[in-house]
Amino acid sequence: MIxxxxxxxxxxxxxxxxxxxxxxxxxxxxxxxxDSTPALDARxxxxxxxxxxxxxxxxxxxxxxxxxxGKMLFFDKVLSGNRDVSCASCHSPAAHTGDDASLAVxxxxxxxxxxxxxxxxxxxTPRNAPPLFSVGLKPFYMFWxxxxxxxxGPGRFNTxxxxxxxVGVSSLLAAQAMIPVTNRVEMRGNAGDRDVFGNVNEIAQxxxxxxxxxxxxxxxxxxxxxxxxxMFAAAYPSIPADRLGFEHAANAIAAxxxxxxxxxxxxxxxxxxxxxxxxxxxxxxGALLFFTTARCSSxxxxxxxxxxxxxxxxxPQLGPGTGGATPLDAGRxxxxxxxxxxxxxxxxxxxxxxxxxxxAPYMHNGAYPSLEAVVxxxxxxxxxxxxxxxxxxxxxxxSSYHGDATTISALLTSLDPRLQQPIRLTVDEQRQIxxxxxxxxxxxxxxxxxxxxxxxxxxLAVP
Amino acid sequence: xxxxxLRTSVAALALATLAPAALSAQLIQIxxxxxxxxDQWRIFxxxxxxxxxxxxxxxxxxxxxxxxxxxxxRLSDRGLFFxxxxxxxxxxxxxxxxxxxxxxxxxxxxxxxxxxxxxxxxDTIRGNGQVFFPPVATPVAVDPALPATTTVTPTxxxxxxxxxxxxxxxxxxxxxxxxxxxxxxxxxxxxxxxDLLYTGSQGxxQHGGALDARxxxxxxxATTRGARxxxxxxxxxxxxxxxxxxxxDQVFDPNTRAFLNRPRIDxxxxxxxxxxxxxxxxxxxxxxxxxxxxxxxxxxxxxxKLPDYQIAQVMVIPWDPGHTAAYDLGLGISKSRGPTTLGVxxxxxxxxxxxxxxxxxxxxxxxGAAIPDGAKTTENQFRFSNAILRAGAGHDLLLSSDQALRxxxxxxxxxxxxxxxxxxxxxxxQRHQNEHWVEWTRTWGLSFRFSDLxxxxxxxxxTGTGRPGITQNGGVFFAAGDALTSNFLAAPxxxxxxxxxxxxxxxxxxxxxxR
Numbered sequence: 013m014i015x016x017x018x019x020x021x022x023x024x025x026x027x028x029x030x031x032x033x034x035x036x037x038x039x040x041x042x043x044x045x046x047d048s049t050p051a052l053d054a055r056x057x058x059x060x061x062x063x064x065x066x067x068x069x070x071x072x073x074x075x076x077x078x079x080x081x082g083k084m085l086f087f088d089k090v091l092s093g094n095r096d097v098s099c100a101s102c103h104s105p106a107a108h109t110g111d112d113a114s115l116a117v118x119x120x121x122x123x124x125x126x127x128x129x130x131x132x133x134x135x136x137t138p139r140n141a142p143p144l145f146s147v148g149l150k151p152f153y154m155f156w157x158x159x160x161x162x163x164x165g166p167g168r169f170n171t172x173x174x175x176x177x178x179v180g181v182s183s184l185l186a187a188q189a190m191i192p193v194t195n196r197v198e199m200r201g202n203a204g205d206r207d208v209f210g211n212v213n214e215i216a217q218x219x220x221x222x223x224x225x226x227x228x229x230x231x232x233x234x235x236x237x238x239x240x241x242x243m244f245a246a247a248y249p250s251i252p253a254d255r256l257g258f259e260h261a262a263n264a265i266a267a268x269x270x271x272x273x274x275x276x277x278x279x280x281x282x283x284x285x286x287x288x289x290x291x292x293x294x295x296x297x298g299a300l301l302f303f304t305t306a307r308c309s310s311x312x313x314x315x316x317x318x319x320x321x322x323x324x325x326x327x328p329q330l331g332p333g334t335g336g337a338t339p340l341d342a343g344r345x346x347x348x349x350x351x352x353x354x355x356x357x358x359x360x361x362x363x364x365x366x367x368x369x370x371x372a373p374y375m376h377n378g379a380y381p382s383l384e385a386v387v388x389x390x391x392x393x394x395x396x397x398x399x400x401x402x403x404x405x406x407x408x409x410x411s412s413y414h415g416d417a418t419t420i421s422a423l424l425t426s427l428d429p430r431l432q433q434p435i436r437l438t439v440d441e442q443r444q445i446x447x448x449x450x451x452x453x454x455x456x457x458x459x460x461x462x463x464x465x466x467x468x469x470x471x472l473a474v475p
Numbered sequence: 476x477x478x479x480x481l482r483t484s485v486a487a488l489a490l491a492t493l494a495p496a497a498l499s500a501q502l503i504q505i506x507x508x509x510x511x512x513x514d515q516w517r518i519f520x521x522x523x524x525x526x527x528x529x530x531x532x533x534x535x536x537x538x539x540x541x542x543x544x545x546x547x548x549r550l551s552d553r554g555l556f557f558x559x560x561x562x563x564x565x566x567x568x569x570x571x572x573x574x575x576x577x578x579x580x581x582x583x584x585x586x587x588x589x590x591x592x593x594x595x596x597x598d599t600i601r602g603n604g605q606v607f608f609p610p611v612a613t614p615v616a617v618d619p620a621l622p623a624t625t626t627v628t629p630t631x632x633x634x635x636x637x638x639x640x641x642x643x644x645x646x647x648x649x650x651x652x653x654x655x656x657x658x659x660x661x662x663x664x665x666x667x668x669x670d671l672l673y674t675g676s677q678g679x680x681q682h683g684g685a686l687d688a689r690x691x692x693x694x695x696x697a698t699t700r701g702a703r704x705x706x707x708x709x710x711x712x713x714x715x716x717x718x719x720x721x722x723x724d725q726v727f728d729p730n731t732r733a734f735l736n737r738p739r740i741d742x743x744x745x746x747x748x749x750x751x752x753x754x755x756x757x758x759x760x761x762x763x764x765x766x767x768x769x770x771x772x773x774x775x776x777x778x779x780k781l782p783d784y785q786i787a788q789v790m791v792i793p794w795d796p797g798h799t800a801a802y803d804l805g806l807g808i809s810k811s812r813g814p815t816t817l818g819v820x821x822x823x824x825x826x827x828x829x830x831x832x833x834x835x836x837x838x839x840x841x842x843g844a845a846i847p848d849g850a851k852t853t854e855n856q857f858r859f860s861n862a863i864l865r866a867g868a869g870h871d872l873l874l875s876s877d878q879a880l881r882x883x884x885x886x887x888x889x890x891x892x893x894x895x896x897x898x899x900x901x902x903x904x905q906r907h908q909n910e911h912w913v914e915w916t917r918t919w920g921l922s923f924r925f926s927d928l929x930x931x932x933x934x935x936x937x938t939g940t941g942r943p944g945i946t947q948n949g950g951v952f953f954a955a956g957d958a959l960t961s962n963f964l965a966a967p968x969x970x971x972x973x974x975x976x977x978x979x980x981x982x983x984x985x986x987x988x989x990r
Contacts, residue, residue, distance in 0.1 A: 052902070064725075064727075066724075066725040067727070068727050069726050069728045149729040150730075171841065274729075284722075289834075293839075293841050293901065316725035
């Protein structure tokens with residue numbers, strides 16, 4: 013009982029309480045940042061929030077007849093002048109919509125032990141075959157240099173073809189699909205080429221500027237095949253056969269690609285949908301770095317984690333080059349692509365990152381064979397460019413590496429200011445970022461080999 | 476120093492139980508962030524409120540019957556009716572409310588009791604067309620012509636609360652013993668500041684209530700120097716609120732290239748059940764006018780479910796259950812000489828709280844060990860050593876033979892100090908953190924006492940706490956954490972920026988004695 017305390021004890025007790033209160037009031041409160049796992053989730057969600065990285069709703073299912081037609085066209089080599097490549101040749105489902113090559117090999121390919129190798133007199137395409145996992149999500153830019161885009165406004169497709177692009181093209185993806193068949197290196201072939209049956213490649217005889225005739229020639233081939241005539245009639249019942257243009261084929265290919273290759277059920281997508289357990293601890297730490305310290309999200313942002321802007325990251329130059337900068341590749345900065353002074357040289361489209369784990373090699377020219385190498389590059393661009401190891405390239409490409417001091421200097425001069433200083437990630441942090449990048453993989457994207465049809469209407473071999 | 480002083484504290488994962496504790500000292504408040512509390516729970520009139528709520532060695536003729544129902548036996552008259560409209564406001568336009576209680580206490584022979592009804596209306600902080608919960612910023616280079624968001628209709632916040640109190644007791648005058656029971660029912664639709672706990676939400680619909688049941692006992696021994704009194708209260712408090720929080724999750728529709736807001740409603744439960752035992756004793760010291768008292772209070776609380784708050788700039792850990800053992804050990808001394816009353820109280824308040832998060836689905840720890848569904852993912856052990864000091868004074872001025880004016884003033888210092896030991900079973904890490912802050916309360920008041928009427932005014936102002944998300948001009952720049960009413964548990968782990976606010980309360984009461 014308090015009342016049993018002596019007066020001196022009472023006084024002492026009271027004094028102790030008083031002292032306690034004031035000592036507590038005067039002590040300092042240190043700030044202790046912590047990384048407990050639940051707090052990590054909170055921090056990560058806060059880090060993600062400003063970047064517009066949000067869950068993606070499903071794409072609308074296309075008309076089945078349209079998608080079926082698109083599927084056959086996608087795999088059918090009849091679309092190529094020499095009847096030797098199809099869309100799937102460079103965007104092979106077995107290779108996760110790529111071709112496993114740094115630079116794509118187009119028509120005139122020689123199959124060498126299952127590998128597509130450059131045919132006699134042929135050249136590599138200047139760039140890596142872009143993966144198709146995000147094309148159905150309606151990015152504003154197609155191709156590494158973004159030359160097919162909707163910069164003029166939604167639904168207004170801006171392409172190098174200008175006014176030649178038919179009115180009936182239904183999407184930017186379809187607009188993109190109009191182009192490879194006109195490209196001599198990719199699908200059309202060179203004048204004088206003969207197709208795989210030894211016949212004259214009639215499409216290659218046309219002048220480059222005759223794009224409408226090129227598309228007509230391709231459609232003439234396609235519609236000459238009864239099965240295709242039926243499929244087009246099913247997909248476009250209200251359009252007479254004589255009014256069908258290649259834009260209808262392109263629309264069908266786009267529908268197929270959208271339906272088939274849109275893969276947005278990755279662990280990270282589930283995390284965005286508020287499943288905290290979807291990501292591993294490493295992936296969470298990597299994501300936190302990605303959206304904060306490493307500054308990856310300053311370019312790779314938005315729902316697609318990219319695909320909506322351009323950046324110059326000083327990727328080592330290799331390959332035949334293209335445009336006005338040949339033998340280099342100035343990307344979006346090529347005046348023939350975007351007009352004078354629109355972009356500095358060496359700007360390329362920021363790649364969308366979903367399923368990036370599956371789409372090696374990386375960058376616009378496949379300069380890096382692994383995600384680890386890519387992250388190392390970003391961690392210290394200056395060092396990575398100056399010490400680029402050409403041995404990581406396929407043998408056939410090593411001689412095309414432009415490692416001269418002038419080129420390297422030019423690359424570093426145009427380097428994005430955000431990358432001019434090393435990011436200084438530790439090896440473990442780099443590993444965590446790679447873990448995050450791997451969390452962007454939709455499990456259903458890992459094995460797409462079953463997508464390929466057993467046969468296509470032309471009877472040509474399915475790649 | 477600017478008026479709107481920003482103070483940075485350390486905070487992170489917020490878990491709060493918002494049971495009404497301010498009703499009495501017998502419910503011990505738990506608070507881990509220096510959050511400003513609205514004076515929502517100050518419902519009943521109090522004679523000692525202007526004297527820093529002194530209660531250990533000084534009787535409070537108005538409030539005591541509502542704290543310990545057995546003290547209703549002390550009525551000198553047949554009873555009294557009262558009305559005590561109370562207004563509080565939080566500076567920076569950060570909240571406020573009005574409460575109108577009406578009630579009375581009565582005595583018929585050996586039986587006594589009381590009743591009260593109260594209606595309460597709280598100001599919404601979301602008013603005036605402010606963009607209260609702006610959509611998540613999306614600096615995405617999409618075409619500006621495209622819609623960025625679609626509208627999600629906010630849930631209209633409820634604003635009214637209702638309270639009902641009843642007590643009944645019996646005194647055994649020959650033994651100096653009184654026994655009584657009381658029940659306070661609170662129908663709650665709005666707890667001040669809860670909206671602020673859900674950053675980015677479109678609306679919070681609160682519903683639920685609290686039930687506070689008490690069994691009180693008093694024993695008095697008359698002595699030549701005054702009465703020695705002892706009291707005991709056994710209480711059970713059940714607090715059960717649901718926060719239906721509407722979120723507007725942004726999603727991207729690739730078909731239209733538009734960012735849409737997809738409504739999502741979280742049903743956050745905030746439950747705390749408390750058993751408490753309070754013991755008090757006071758006696759005069761000699762015949763000097765001094766009186767000394769002591770209290771010992773124990774609260775054992777379980778938190779079956781605590782809300783998952785989303786607090787801006789605060790790392791929020793999803794919490795599940797927890798439990799608390801809280802104690803108050805207090806000493807008070809007062810002196811009444813002639814028209815003057817002085818009092819001082821000191822309370823030491825150790826609290827131990829254990830909260831944890833549970834795995835929702837099988838999880839792996841950093842080393843690969845399996846954490847099964849329902850197992851603990853994170854544990855927090857709080858150890859509080861709080862201290863409360865109160866001092867007050869009153870002076871009566873006799874205006875006439877049956878009229879008196881009483882002037883009162885007081886100050887309270889509440890020091891909150893705790894250490895947090897946090898164990899993260901997923902990351903397999905541990906950490907320790909110390910926190911403290913001090914809250915100051917200044918009180919003042921006056922009362923007129925007439926032969927058939929008493930009119931009182933009590934004012935109080937609390938500083939040393941803040942509310943996050945409040946700007947100088949009263950706007951809200953982000954939704955943020957607040958705890959407001961009573962208990963506020965949060966295991967800090969990140970920076971929390973609070974804007975200092977002052978909570979000011981004015982209570983007017985009129986009591987009419989029954990002769």
